[in-house]
Amino acid sequence: MKKLEGRVAIVTGSGRGIGRAIATKLADEGARVVVNDLEDAPARETLALLEGSGAEAHAVVGDVAAEDFGDRIVGETVERFGGLDILVNNAGYIWNTTIQNHTDEQWYAMLDVHATAPFRILRAAAPVFRAAAKREAASGAVRCRKVVNISSISGVFGAATQLAYSAAKSAQLGMTKTLAKEWGRYNVTVNCVAFGDIDTRLTRPLEGAPETIDVRGRDLKVGVDRGTQELMTSLTPLGRRGSPEEAAGAVYLFCLPESDFVTGQVLVCSGGFIQ
Numbered sequence: 144m145k146k147l148e149g150r151v152a153i154v155t156g157s158g159r160g161i162g163r164a165i166a167t168k169l170a171d172e173g174a175r176v177v178v179n180d181l182e183d184a185p186a187r188e189t190l191a192l193l194e195g196s197g198a199e200a201h202a203v204v205g206d207v208a209a210e211d212f213g214d215r216i217v218g219e220t221v222e223r224f225g226g227l228d229i230l231v232n233n234a235g236y237i238w239n240t241t242i243q244n245h246t247d248e249q250w251y252a253m254l255d256v257h258a259t260a261p262f263r264i265l266r267a268a269a270p271v272f273r274a275a276a277k278r279e280a281a282s283g284a285v286r287c288r289k290v291v292n293i294s295s296i297s298g299v300f301g302a303a304t305q306l307a308y309s310a311a312k313s314a315q316l317g318m319t320k321t322l323a324k325e326w327g328r329y330n331v332t333v334n335c336v337a338f339g340d341i342d343t344r345l346t347r348p349l350e351g352a353p354e355t356i357d358v359r360g361r362d363l364k365v366g367v368d369r370g371t372q373e374l375m376t377s378l379t380p381l382g383r384r385g386s387p388e389e390a391a392g393a394v395y396l397f398c399l400p401e402s403d404f405v406t407g408q409v410l411v412c413s414g415g416f417i418q
């Protein structure tokens with residue numbers, strides 16, 4: 144039997160990159176997965192990929208930062224699959240400048256996507272987790288549920304040019320530790336994975352014609368400058384960038400039944416980079 148047979152998972156921002164690799168890993172291990180992305184086409188591609196490999200999946204397309212998004216994705220998940228067992232708050236992007244060039248719009252955009260959106264999704268999941276815990280306590284068939292919040296080495300150690308991003312990614316650590324304390328009684332573990340340099344479009348060199356992300360009508364270039372990326376690799380003991388599949392592997396550890404007694408933890412998945 145597969146490790147996550149019968150589990151229902153939400154993975155936000157799973158149209159590409161790390162989110163897609165997490166969705167694929169969870170589906171390969173038997174979970175039914177709710178895919179999300181800001182953009183329709185990548186979300187549909189991931190959905191097709193999962194369904195093509197025989198998994199049950201569903202897509203909820205939309206901006207995680209929309210006010211009603213938390214209720215929408217949790218509501219659709221429960222309606223479609225009858226419950227929620229694994230929640231991975233992964234959706235996000237970067238918007239880098241030094242502090243003197245940080246605008247209020249930039250500050251709030253980073254807080255919206257990396258802190259407020261996970262908060263609202265977690266708040267929407269609370270009654271679902273609570274009801275399941277009560278039901279299962281009464282029947283004696285107790286099951287551990289899992290939340291994994293996605294942070295960054297920027298949120299743990301800081302990173303120049305990422306003031307708003309790092310503040311928002313630090314918020315993930317606080318939410319993780321607080322909810323681990325609130326939700327132990329519901330048998331929900333809440334952990335966090337902070338990534339170092341993972342090879343996705345988010346961290347590809349900003350050269351030629353970089354991809355853009357449409358944030359409420361504003362097109363932002365996605366990527367980092369090559370010098371920063373080379374510096375990161377030189378400071379990474381494993382001497383290379385991580386793959387999305389390796390990143391997904393770290394998230395998977397917290398989704399397994401073997402980690403049922405681990406909660407409130409931050410796992411740095413960075414090839415050893417700890418600056």
Ligand SMILES: NC(=O)c1ccc[n+]([C@@H]2O[C@H](COP(=O)([O-])OP(=O)(O)OC[C@H]3O[C@@H](n4cnc5c(N)ncnc54)[C@H](O)[C@@H]3O)[C@@H](O)[C@H]2O)c1
Binds near residue numbers: 237340
């Ligand atoms: N790649 C890295 O090196 C790295 C390092 C640290 C942390 N992270 C974090 O990992 C997560 C995934 O990043 P990635 O590297 O896979 O990037 P990516 O750009 O490859 O994929 C992110 C996906 O999230 C989607 N997305 C962005 N904003 C969204 C929104 N508001 N609503 C719904 N979907 C949205 C994008 O459309 C995209 O498909 C992010 O939270 C990022 O901050 C990545």
